[in-house]
Amino acid sequence: MDRAPPRGAPRDAVGQRWLAVFAFQAALSAAGSVIHLAASPRRGHPLLGVPRGLLLALHPLLSCAATGLLALALLLSASPHPRAPPLPRRALAASLLALAGALCVGAAASLLPEDAGWAAVAGLGFRGAVLGAVFAAHYFGRRRWLLQFPVVQMRRGRPLFYGLKMGLLPSGKRALKVSLQAFCLSFVLILFLPRQFRIGGSFGRQIVTQISIFVVTTCVTQISIFVVTTCVSFCLEISHHFVQVVHTRRCSFAPPQSSAAAEANPTEFILETLEQSDPRSLLQYLAYQDLCAVSECNLEPWRRSAFFEESGETYKRIVTACLKPIEEFTSKIAEALEGFSTDKPELMSQQSKLLSAFNDSQICTWCARTLAGLTARSRQEDRYGVAQLTGCNAAVMSTLLSALVAIEACLGKKTIPQPVQSLGPESIRWANFSTGRKGSGIAIASTQRGGLHAKAYAMADVLRTSVYQIVSAFLDDLRANAKPSSLEKNWISEGRKPIYGSQAVLVQKLGLFIEYHAV
Secondary structure: OOOOOOOOOHHHHHHHHHHHHHHHHHHHHHHHHHHHHHOOOOOOOOHHHOOOOHHHHHHHHHHHHHHHHHHHHHHHOEEEOOOOOHHHHHHHHHHHHHHHHHHHHOOHHHHHHOOHHHHHHHHHHHHHHHHHHHHHHHHOOOOEEEEOOOOOOOOOOOOOOHHHHHHHHHHHHHHHHHHHHHHHHHHHHHOOOOOHHHHOOOOOOOOOOHHHHHHHHHOOOOOOOOOOOOOHHHHHHHHHHHHHHHHOEEEEEEOOOOOOHHHOOOOHHHHHHHHHHOOHHHHHHHHHHHHHHHHHOOOOOOHHHOOOOOOOOOHHHHHHHHHHHHHHHHHHHHHHHHOOOOOHHHHHHHHHHHHHHHHHHHHHHHOOOOOHHHHHHHHHHHOOOOOOOOHHHHHHHHHHHHHHHHHHHHOEEOOOOOOHOOOHHHHHHOOOOOOOOOOOHHHHHHHOOOOHOOOOOOHHHHHHHHHHHHHHHHHHHHHOOOOHHHHHHHHOOOOOOOOOOOOHHHHHHHHHHHOOOOO
């Protein structure tokens, strides 16, 4: 786990991680140069007019430039938000990846035949550009620019290697696939280049040289001391995996425990980051991830105890920061579910709104888990009762239930309130796929496209588990005051219309959770 810089330099929390990426790229470049200098044949190239020693010395420079371009391409494109980067940025990143491949493969010019000239070197660089272009096609076509946060974080204090080693075998398999595709594509495209750009010699010699070039494109560099020989495509893959590991690792937004700042106000930095950072930025994602870990785990109980300070202002700010993404998420779903029409243009627009709403599912998941964890733990750890006195418990329960009802509407479940006597599993009614009423059957059909069906089920599970966590902590009180009027007074925000559904629907839903009948 990393620790964020002190107050005044919030963006350094992300900047330091990019410095680690550039340092990793420099290590790759140095290791690849050492392997190349040790394994390259000592042959002269009179047609190039370059001394043999200078030709070998060019490899470290070109390799360093190539790895720098690769890191810059990842910097431009990597993002935790599912929305694709702008087209100009993607085009620039793809160009940098192609140029990096051209430099890295072209740096191995010493492996060419002795009678090869500069045109053959250019042809070798062309093959490297094809390799970079194929990698860029996989990178953007399969949305691999998206930073995917692991469900289980590494134990605190473990080095990055433990996260990096998990991707060695998958990266090797993908690297072999990319290398084979790039080799076949470049072998065809090179036939369309002028003859002087091809490698000279007999046909058999060209085949042998082509095989040697393939080896060059797949066995150029070395990953630290664990891998003896590797390839350019593996370098691209492992660099991409390293970016994933570095940027999805938990970052602690708190001063050291023994410092004066920790005793004065240990929550100030994370609150400022949540409130002032750019929306959907990597810094904001890391702050929500850290807040979720503190609320759920006992790794830093002193930080969680600071949330329940006597004035209640800190707890209110934290709850507000977590409620905002869920409320925006529910509002987008409610807007998409309003006035469904069978007209194809309007239906496509509504499906697009649903898709954009679930783009924030990662942050909403962390926020729901944070709110559930803090509300449940307030039962034992809130010495001043700030969670109940400030009305945060009711706001949390109302928001979670409203979001759950909205998602269930996407999945086709009716939200018509039932009489109190009918509470139970028999009161759960699902809309028919073909005969469901307007606003439910169409919603089911729309969520089955583009992966929304799975996202909706996953988010519903998170919200349902969060509500059950709160209900389990306050089960005795809830059952002792299980009347709808008492539930609405204590656990549903009074005088505030839910974003989706009605207060009667939320009370009915909460009653199902109390009886453990909510499914």
